[in-house]
Each structure stands twice: as structure tokens, then as C-alpha cells.
Amino acid sequence: MREEVAADVAELGSVGLTTVLVGDDPASHVYINAKHKAATAVGIRANDIRLPEDTPEDELLDLLAQLNADEEVDGILVQLPLPSHIDEAKAIEAIDPSKDVDGFHPMNAGRLYLGRPTLVPGTPLGIMRLLAEYEIETKGAHAVVVGRSAIVGKPMAHLLLQANATVTVCHSRTVDLQKHTLDADILVAAAGQLHLIGADMVKAGATVIDVGMNRTDAGLFGDVDPSAAELAGHLTPVPGGVGPMTVAMLLRNAVTAARSRGLEATTAKPSLPGR
Numbered sequence: 081m082r083e084e085v086a087a088d089v090a091e092l093g094s095v096g097l098t099t100v101l102v103g104d105d106p107a108s109h110v111y112i113n114a115k116h117k118a119a120t121a122v123g124i125r126a127n128d129i130r131l132p133e134d135t136p137e138d139e140l141l142d143l144l145a146q147l148n149a150d151e152e153v154d155g156i157l158v159q160l161p162l163p164s165h166i167d168e169a170k171a172i173e174a175i176d177p178s179k180d181v182d183g184f185h186p187m188n189a190g191r192l193y194l195g196r197p198t199l200v201p202g203t204p205l206g207i208m209r210l211l212a213e214y215e216i217e218t219k220g221a222h223a224v225v226v227g228r229s230a231i232v233g234k235p236m237a238h239l240l241l242q243a244n245a246t247v248t249v250c251h252s253r254t255v256d257l258q259k260h261t262l263d264a265d266i267l268v269a270a271a272g273q274l275h276l277i278g279a280d281m282v283k284a285g286a287t288v289i290d291v292g293m294n295r296t297d298a299g300l301f302g303d304v305d306p307s308a309a310e311l312a313g314h315l316t317p318v319p320g321g322v323g324p325m326t327v328a329m330l331l332r333n334a335v336t337a338a339r340s341r342g343l344e345a346t347t348a349k350p351s352l353p354g355r
């Protein structure tokens with residue numbers, strides 16, 4: 081994917097990505113550093129803005145307005161979480177949807193819901209690419225998504241639906257999670273619960289995608305117990321699976337944003353089958 085993006089960046093001549101990080105969250109700094117390293121490696125002009133923890137909300141919104149107006153900026157990413165005095169929804173909505181490389185803006189979420197071409201969050205987009213790369217049939221498959229967040233679970237469910245899977249979404253109030261997961265041909269674990277999915281919850285031969293990133297003193301672990309590998313047909317590793325794919329898709333989204341900005345987005349044809 082990174083090679084593909086590098087070729088696209090070279091063809092476009094210039095792609096500009098600006099990231100904004102507010103505050104001192106250590107994990108956020110690690111993520112932003114990784115995104116910049118990856119962006120620079122494929123030839124994207126990456127601009128790294130870091131603001132102090134006590135930055136007023138108005139100041140962040142003003143900065144985003146400037147970035148929206150800046151022709152050199154193709155993509156804007158505001159690293160989450162933001163400090164608690166800043167309204168995250170307000171910050172996301174302040175980004176021009178055509179520059180929203182995280183795909184979190186309500187306009188992009190709505191377009192995804194309608195099955196129209198749009199900027200899609202990197203994690204579920206990367207998972208679709210993994211499924212395609214490993215030739216996992218989605219058409220008619222029963223896909224079970226564990227987690228219903230706006231950045232992973234919900235967009236994941238929509239993309240799988242768009243790829244003609246029959247989709248079940250499970251969450252923290254689901255009764256008898258195992259009953260659902262055992263019936264999954266494709267199981268996406270995105271609950272953020274260490275080893276929530278045991279081997280006894282996986283159907284033999286299923287494709288299991290582990291999105292979870294659970295940091296412990298012993299290291300980084302997923303939502304899927306490693307013993308599930310014996311039953312699963314495929315299982316993504318943690319670390320080294322969905323995480324790097326997510327970063328690669330962010331780069332892909334920066335190229336998509338650079339390409340499509342200025343195009344008449346509303347003329348795009350719906351791609352979600354209605355029935």
C-alpha cells in the first residue's frame with residue numbers, strides 16, 4: 081500500500097498533510113510520530129503542529145479555519161483524544177470535509193452511511209484492503225463486528241454491508257456474545273478488551289481481524305486470545321496487523337483528498353446496492 085501511495089504522490093507532484101496534536105498524551109505523540117515517518121517516507125509533505133495542553137478551543141478552531149483555506153494543505157488530521165476542555169465533535173466539524181483524512185466529519189460519515197464515495201476512517205478501510213488482499217469472500221459472508229464506535233465499529237459495519245456481507249454488530253450490552261461470534265465467517269474484534277475473544281468463540285476457518293490495542297506492562301495485546309489462531313483460517317497479529325494498515329490508509333486518504341478536492345463531489349454516483 082505504501083508503495084502504491086508513493087507512486088501516486090509522485091504522479092500528483094505534491095500532497096500536503098497537516099497534523100494537529102494538542103497536549104501531552106504520550107500514546108498520541110507515538111502515533112503522530114509514526115504517521116509523520118510514514119508520510120515522509122512516501123513523499124507526502126507532512127506538517128507537524130503541536131500545541132500546548134491548555135490551548136483554548138477557539139484557538140484550535142481558528143487554526144483549523146486557516147488550514148481549511150490553505151491551498152497547500154490537502155489533508156488535515158486532528159489527533160484524538162483532545163484535552164477535556166475542547167469539544168471533540170466541534171473540532172472535527174471544523175475541518176473541511178474534503179480535507180478530513182480521518183473520515184470522522186459527519187458529512188463523510190453520512191456519505192459512508194449512504195454508500196457514496198468518501199473519505200473513510202483508516203482502520204476499517206485498511207481492514208477491507210486486508211480482506212481483499214487475502215481474497216476473503218465478503219459477499220454473502222456473515223460478518224460479526226464487535227464494537228460500535230464511530231471510528232471503527234460503525235464504519236466497519238457499513239463497509240462490510242457495502243461489500244455484500246450480512247452484518248451483525250455486537251457491543252457492550254450484547255447478550256451472549258459467543259453465540260454471535262461463533263457464527264461469524266468474518267469476525268472483527270474492536271472492543272478494546274484484552275483477549276475478549278477466546279478460542280471457544282471462533283468458528284473453525286473463520287477470518288479474524290484483531291483491532292484491539294491493549295497496553296499492558298507485558299506489552300501490546302489485542303482483543304483476540306492468541307489460542308484462537310489454531311481454529312481461525314486467518315488471524316491478524318497485534319502488533320503488526322491492523323495498526324500499520326491504518327497508517328497506510330491515512331496516507332492513501334491524503335492522496336484521495338488531494339485528488340478529489342475541487343471535484344464536484346455531489347455528482348458521484350451511489351455505490352451501495354439498495355437491496
Ligand code: NAD
Nearest residue numbers: 203227228229232251252270271272291292293322323326
Ligand atoms: P471504543 O472504546 O470507542 O469502543 C469500544 C466498543 O466496544 C464499544 O462500542 C463497546 O460497546 C464495545 N465493547 C466494549 N466491551 C465489550 C464487550 N465486553 N463485549 C462486546 N463489546 C464490547 O474503542 P474504539 O476507539 O472503537 O477502539 C477499539 C479498540 O481498537 C481499542 O483497543 C483501540 O485501541 C483499538 N484501535 C486500534 C486501531 C489501530 O490502528 N489498530 C485504531 C483504532 C482503535
